[in-house]
Amino acid sequence: MPTLGFLKKKRTKDSSGSKDLDSPTSPIKESSSTPTSATTSTPTQGSPLQDSNSAAKPADPMSATQQGNVARGTDTSKNVPSIANLLNKPDDQSPPNNAAAGAQNANGGAVTPSSGDKMTQAQAQPQLRTTKGKYNLNDFDIQRTLGTGSFGRVHLVQSKHNQRYYAVKVLKKAQVVKMKQVEHTNDERKMLQSVKHPFLITLWGTFQDSKNLYMVMDFVEGGELFSLLRKSQRFPNPVAKFYAAEVTLALDYLHSMNIIYRDLKPENLLLDRHGHLKITDFGFAKEVPDITWTLCGTPDYLAPEVVASKGYNKSVDWWSLGILIFEMLCGFTPFWDGGSPMKIYENILKGKVKYPPYIHPDAQDLLQKLITSDLTKRLGNLHGGSKDVMNHPWFAEVTWDRLQKKDIDAPYVPPVRAGVGDASQFDKYPEETEAYGQMGEDPYARMFTEF
């Protein structure tokens, strides 16, 4: 059982470089093993997977539509949700962040039920879309930092055109080049631009100045699933199931477009104001029709075929889903070991997983079928594809089409005041000291022509 130190720290990416290598080098020599076999049992009880009606209409930051700026709640405190509270199902009725729809109700509390009008449901429209216009820094008021990453940071910003709040990811070009992430960064933009799904972040557009790249996204107000998980230590079976099911739908969609996500972890899963997931950070997402070789991802979550520098495919995301479900149910990852990536890699290649006794038998069965190094046995990678995962007994009570429409209550509603730029669910970070928007010589201009 890991020490508490594990619980606090966010994990950073590991990447051997931006290229999909012709002759890959492994951080560790290959070995193989297969975890023990499965058991199955009765369906789960007390699922939070019940009806709700909620939707938030997106809005282009350039549109002059005024937001419904009515405060919809007052509880902005960072209450630590108890496990019992997590199982409450508040009737979150925050209206869409959309002037036409109006804004009427007050509700921001995470665990206090409230009542109000039902919203029409968001329809999933899996289709290609293009980002709208070009933006520049003058279109936004830059506010506090919401998160930092390996190559830059993400700011809360307010559009000067429609007063809505967005998140802008700022990447330092020099850092991206130094870390050999040019290709990944261009891919991130390309992948995000081509996807549209209820559980994936929306990219509105990109721009650049001489020093930085900027990506304008929707602001996802509820904070990281990582923070909620660490506060809760571990999630009850139905809560983990809810989040796992939403991730499964997102992976199913991405894989249907031949996109591998490659960086699944709670730090990259944000909660919207209703408590539904949005996957952010497409820094390692890539269109891969068959196989690829790049060593990238976050150590705890890497599949053995990535660690061993074998060619790999979408199956790595199903492995990572297994690690995610394990972490949600246990509060730690199965191969974690003293913080050294090398030791973690060794453990991954050994493939021995100790399942705590409190894991539901159905969950354990699914985990054993996902966290297996044998690609001919890994669920998601078989003939039935993602449907095999969705049809697993652990997910038996999930109504997938309703989940896709967000027509099912989330188990936890973040205590945010919707639509007013409430960033209370995000940790505080030291702010950037170098001014944005600098003109002048740009030695990297030719590397980022798409931005």
Ligand SMILES: Nc1ncnc2c1ncn2[C@@H]1O[C@H](COP(=O)(O)OP(=O)(O)OP(=O)(O)O)[C@@H](O)[C@H]1O
């Ligand atoms: N659309 C968003 N709305 C709100 N917060 C966001 C959004 N996108 C990112 N963040 C916050 O910023 C953090 C960093 O974002 P992101 O992971 O995309 O950056 P990164 O540089 O790729 O990070 P890393 O190197 O750790 O993967 C996220 O963990 C999250 O807390």
